[in-house]
Amino acid sequence: MIFSCMMAPGQVHMAAPICLIENNPDGKLVVNQEAAEVLAGIRQPVVVVAIAGLYRTGKSYLMNRLAGKRKGFCLGTTVQALTKGIWMWCLPHPYRSDLSLVLLDTEGLGDVQKGNTQNDSWIFALAILLSSTLVYNSMGTIDQNALENLHYVTELTKKIKAKASSGEDTEEENSAEFVRFFPDFIWAVRDFTLQLEIDGQPITEDGYLENALRLRKGDTEQIQKFNVPKSCIRKFFPSRKCFTFDRPANKKNLHQLEHLEEDDLEEDFLEPVGRFCQHIWETSRPKTVPGGQVVTGRMLEKLLKIYVDAINSGDVPCLENAVLALSEIENAAAVHEAVSCYEELVGKQLALPTDTVxxxxxxxxxxxxxxNAVFMARAFGIMHVKKFQEDLELQLKQKKEELCQRNEQVSFDRCNNVLVELYRKLEAGVHMGIYSAPGGYQRYLENWNEMVEEYRSVPRKGIQADCALEEFQKSKETVAKSLLQMDCALTAQEKELEAQRAQAEAVQLQQNLLEQKQAQLKQMMEDEKRSHDEQLQLLREKMEKEKKMLEEETERMIQHKLKEHELLLKEGFQRKAREMESEIQRLKEEKKSFPWEQVLSLVGDLIPAMLSLAHLATVSGAGSTPKRSNK
Structure with missing residues (x-):
């Protein structure tokens, strides 16, 4: 059972964590359906903080502090690892009501009882793929041993693929894209007892981390192996931060840490814990995918399943494929949501029949x-949005046509009912023979005109008022002609003139109806143009927004690589600096060469084609007449 409750719309507050990914003994990863449903219920953007590290290093306690709780994720008190798979805790963000906080506590790495290092690598890779901030938790100091324990970072090029290229990309080309989507990196060093100084000079915690990541010069195999984990951290994680923590309490109380009051904890532990939590709450970014698209809880749930399915099938999770699959799912859902929004609003705002088109x-x-606003808010991927936008436009056009037809039918039925009711007096006179006497036709004509005036005064008849009258008049032509011929008070010439007058009146009414239809057709075409102009503008704005996000993302990558390039030069690594220059140049060319104008021209092609279809559809329905009620 999940102890969770809904807060603000699209927000979830879980009272306790739940297993999100189960780690089966056979090595298969299984997504817990209950947890997935909770995640899918979060419609807000999510800040995802994952923690990884060797087992029995106190990861869960830090995550409980981030949740603002002392208890939650299980704390082990023995040498046995307790957390299995990945556990999740969804909470409202403590500082921002428009975000949700998702905490992920991962299974401890290096558990000797598990004996499956590949499984550890997949858990670590998932922590990278799902999070916007990754906390790596270790004990003691950041020394070479600690860096070698983080060998999972060096394996990421084999566990994650950035692009689904048809060519054979090298690991270096693949990993060069990691900066685009990798999380911010925080190294939490527990039970740290050293003085933060180098050569007698004090340094910050961040300075301590950067010093630990300095490369060693030399080309020997041993030195290259020594530099690999450092290079990977420097290359993959542009945003790095470090926090050092003293022991939280004396040794005899450590096993009951979650039960200790604040006063029982060491100040040298509480102070950095406070800074650690504050830093994450204030600075952690919402989760995004390549292209800068912000991820909601329901999107994260879909990404999670895509990644796990890929891993279980023996494939390497590919970001490009995952984002494409996600955009297909989200864009289709955006169309459905937009159509539902349209139907709901029309149902509330429109009372049929309307007096005018x-x-x-x-x-x-x-x-x-x-x-359209609902669709554009959820849809993403300008190269993929177009076909879904076309689908939405077609569906809304069909809805409008159905609405127009229903409006005409409701109007016609209402008018016909009014005419049938008003004609009852005349019909009774016909049956009683009142209009069969000499001068009866003139009396019938006067009563008919009185009926028409009364009919025209009835409100809310709708746009089919004249059409219904013309149809009704046609249905009574036989009666009028019969009465005219029976009236012996009229000469043959008078009867002929009256017949011509009635015919001319009918022709004029038909001409009026034709002009009304043409005016309505013009209104419909103008509305189609308005709709397409607005749609084009929305797509332009969407493209500009995504263009800006992609350019900002690429610029961040360039700035990070420039910073790393400068550091490599300063440390004397000329060859590595030249390799970095090539990456920077490729990114600059990529930023310039993206075919935005081509995309925009494809968007513009929507207008004439769709307008032509709209014209044909409208013209084909211009001469239709609603079905008469059989009354």
Whole structure:
């Protein structure tokens, strides 16, 4: 059972953590469906903080502090590792109501009882792929032994693929893209007792980490092996920070850490813990995927399943493929959500029949605008949005056509009912023979005109008022002609003139109806143009937004690599610096060469093609008449 409750819309507050990924004895990873459903219920962007490190190093306690609790994730008190797989705790963000905080506590690495290092590597890779901030937790000091324990970083090039290239990309080319989506990196050093100084000069915790990551000069195999984990951390994680913690309490109380009050804990432990939590709460970014798209809880749930399915099938998780699959799922869902929004708003705002076509089109335009906003807010990937936008536009156009047809039918039925009711008096007179006497036709004509005036005064008849009257008048032509021929008070010439007058009146009414249809057709075409102009503008804005996000992402990569390039030169690694220059140049060219104009031209092609389809559809329905009620 999951002890969770909904807070603000799309926000979840879990009272306790739950296993998100189960680590089966056979090495298969299984997504816990209950936990996945909780994650899928979060519609807000998520800040995802994952912690990794060797087993029995106190990872879970730090995560409980981030949750603002003393208890939650299980704390082990023996040499046996307790956390298996990956556990999740979803909470409202402590500082931002528009974000949710997702904490991931991973299975301890290096558990001797497990005997499956590949499984450890996959758990670590998932922590990288899912998080926006990764905390690596270790004991003692950042020395070569601690760096070698972080050998999982060096294996990431074999566990994660950035692009689904048709060519054979080298590991270096693949890993060069890691900066685009890797999380911020925090090294938490526990039970740290050394003085923070080098050569007698005090240094900061961050300075301590950067000094530990300095490369050693030399080309021997031993030195290269020594430099590998340092190079990987420097290359993959542009944002790095370090926190050092003293022991939380004396040795005899460590086994009951979660039960200790604040006063029982060491000040040298509490102070950095406070800074650690504050730093993560204040600076951790929402999770994003390549391209800068912010990830919600429901998107993270889908990514999680994509990654786990890839791992279990023996493949290497590919970011490009995962983002493409995610965009297909999200864009399809965005279309469905937008259509549902349109239907709901139309149901609330539109009362049929409307007096004019303009009235209906105004409501349609407002509801369509809201639906498009819903779609654009959720859809992403400008290269993939176009086909889903076309689908949405087609569906909304069909909804509008159905609405227009229903509006006409409701109007026609209402008008016909009114006419049938008003005609009852005339019909009774016909049956009683009142209009069969000499002068009866003139009396019938007067009563008919009185009925028409009364009919025209009835409110809210809708746009089919004249059409219904014309149809009704046609249905009574036989009665009128019969009465005219029976009226012996009229000469043959008078009867002929009256017949011509009635025919001319019918022709004029038909002409009026034709002009109304043409005016309505023009209104529909203008509305189609308005709709397409707005859609084009929305797509342009979407493209500009995604262009800006991609450029900012690429610029961050360039700045990080420039910083690393400068550091390599300073440390005397000329060859590595030249390799970094090549990466920087490639990124600059990539930033310039992305075919934004080509994408925009594809977007612009939507307009004439869709307008032509709209014109054909509207013209084909221009001459239709609603079905008469059989009354």
């Amino acid at each position: 303009d009235e209906l089109l105004a409501v349609h335009a407002e509801c369509e605008k809201a639906a």
